[in-house]
Amino acid sequence: MAQADAAGFDPRLAWPLAAFLAVLFVLPLLLLAGLSLQTPAGVGLGQYGKFLGDAFSLQVLGSTMRLGAEVTLACLVLGFPLAWLHAQSGPRVRGLLMLLVLLPLLTSVVVRTFAWIVVLGRQGIVNSALQGMGLTETPLRLLYTEGGVVAALAQVQMPLMVLPLIAALGRIGPDLQDAAGMLGAGAWRAFRTVVLPLALPGVIAGCLLTFTAAVTAFITQSLVGGGQMLFMPAYVLQQALALGDMPFASAISMIFLVAVLAVVAALTALGRRVRGYA
């Protein structure tokens, strides 16, 4: 194998992992695709037809995608100011903020979801506070609502949004904003015309991560959402493990996968255009 420079290592070093993933990652997905084509009548697209012709299935897909979009938006609206605060702060505050962002990322998802059950439950802190202030007589139902799921998922996925934003804002530096101010732009205008466009690659990276994580966050969806709301991951699980309908479960997985990839591709394409512009 040719080694162009002294710093190069033998490219063959990458082969074991490539082989490992070919057998344990690509092959299983091919099997999944193959199984999704099995119908009682033979090989065909019947399972896909069943999904696409079923209003309930389409509604599950739609609500999963909507959930992803809502969580991503919530994370962006709250995460961007947090990243901005990080960029504005001195080194000590930065370290602290970084710790506060990283800790949830590394804490078990079940623990973080459980925290929301404690917060939103009938005897939870929100209901205690509302009753204490005399705003409500009986505890409100906060758990098992879509708003509850969005709030919990936004918290669980927020670090995935904030970290790329911190990286993006860190690269801009304050000089440009100051220059904009010097040239007469107000704070809002400088933000809109200078900071935001330059941070867009980070915004897109963060949205991509938050979205893909939110739609597949099975535990948070099912624990905070309860049995009333069904999202794609639970739908796959229900068909595969509870009902044993593997071909249909495979087809649902494939449709889910394609839907997620479509969003990833769209955001990546957008990111490429934005990067050319910034």
Add this chain to the structure above:
Amino acid sequence: MRDAQPDALPAAGPDTVLEAGSAARPGIGPAAGSAAAAGHALAPVRPQGAEAAPHAAPDRAAPRGSGSAAAPARQRVGWEALSFRLVMGGLAGLALVLLTGPTLVVLIVSFTSGLSLRFPPPGLSLRWYAALADASGLQFAAWNSLKVAGAATALSLVLGVAAALGIARSRSASARWLDGLFMAPLILPALAFGLAALMLFTQLGLPVSPLTLTLGHTVVCVPFVVRNTLASLQQLDPSLLEGSASLGASRAYTFRRVVLPLVRPGIMAGAFICFMASFDNIPVSLFLRDAATDMLPIRMWQDLEGKLDVTIAALSGVLIAATVAAMLLMERLTGLSRRLT
């Protein structure tokens, strides 16, 4: 988490996955690698200390409109700046409360003396932490999770570090393609991969076991090792290696004495995140475990589905404390937070 669906992977293109993986993935390493790969003009190699360098804080507060701006304009600017700061600061504060609040609430509730998750707790005690000592099901699951996470991390290190070395300095199309393959498990829904892996192992006649769990976890966790190792290799100054070679050192010696010490923090950070991701994995474990190989997150989830148990709050307290300790240690050893942005 996520798998490559055979049509879509080539269709979306290797570089889709590559970019998503690198430009995006914060869990995996400096965005430097990504931004650089994407042709961002700034910082192909972002020096480790870059964060602190350009923006010293003090001049931040300097009046913006100073200089020749007329008084009314200055007033307008001042009001704008104030409203901007209020809105951004308020939202950032809300984000911080949202990020930290629930965890604090769980910690406080875990010390309750009562029987329910009521907040505020009626009194404080350590009874639920004591109850953990008798929770044999949770202990069994925790032990399994630790073993699988350890094995998956070891396997990921061997495969991932070698792979990162193989593609680090290459600009070839095949290296880009491989990078896309290595990152793909991060982007695609892990639950679909879990189901697919179960099918594969069933076809192969392998019953679910710690082995199948380890293999499945390695697939979804190895990207963290690859990404972090790549990032530190890309920051390595090639002239150091040329110097070592010109002084007569063999490639193996150069690797051991020059390369490895310089990239070790990156490898360690990757291994740490890989371990945490495996320990916390649910979508893959869901399909690849059985009662004999119970995993902690799943045991906790099932306990929570059944009854809202305060023991889980105490266990959460233990996990939070362990995470904080591990994170502070890794921050000290590897500068973890710098690697994640």
